[in-house]
Amino acid sequence: MKLSREINAFMQRLGHEFDRPELLLRALTHPSIATPARPDNQRFEFLGDRVLGLVMAEALLAADKTAREGQLAPRFNALVRKETCAEIARAIDLGAVLRLGRSEMISGGRRKQAILGDAMEAVIAAVYLDSGFNVARDVILTLWGDRITQVEADSRDAKTLLQEWAQARGMALPDYTEAARSGPDHAPVFTIDVRLENGATAQATAGSKRQAEQQAASALLALLDRPE
Incomplete structure (x- = not known):
């Protein structure tokens, strides 16, 4: 599949080159532009949220071997919430490659926190489906970086x-x-x-x-x- 220069550049920022790039294209497809032949990213968002959750749970346990559940839970919530996913999406300029309907583009959809957060989870699912859990984990840990070890012990929302x-x-x-x-x-x-x-x-x-x-x-x- 021939991909645009923008998509290829995004894969470099993401840190993963897709064997099945159609998975990435689906992850980037917002419901506002979806058709029966071009499904949206909502199912991927559901899966990506679960993959992200497992990776973060493992990472937090490894980062602090003495923390109690009551300490780990708020840290976990801070790392997987939509706001954090949107921050990661902005860091890799995910908004630039989102596939949006005209009305959503006009209303600033490429910058909306909810859309970016959902799309980031969908991209995680695409990486997982393309190359498996270990690769998805490596991508997530690289993107989240120091957030995992620096998240406040008291990360209550x-x-x-x-x-x-x-x-x-x-x-x-x-x-x-x-x-x-x-x-x-x-x-x-x-x-x-x-x-x-x-x-x-x-x-x-x-x-x-x-x-x-x-x-x-x-x-x-x-x-x-x-x-x-």
């Missing part, structure tokens, strides 16, 4: 921190509500409100409910005293 802030002050758990939803079905945009029992509120908008909730929690934390 914003929602967890906000929950702990409220509980430490005898308040009910934060309340998250969907204030609005827009965009096409294949790429919805959610606006989430978060409210504490004391009346403090914040709002955020993102390409997934989870991401919007995290950003809303982070915004509210910025208005409050951070938990100890």
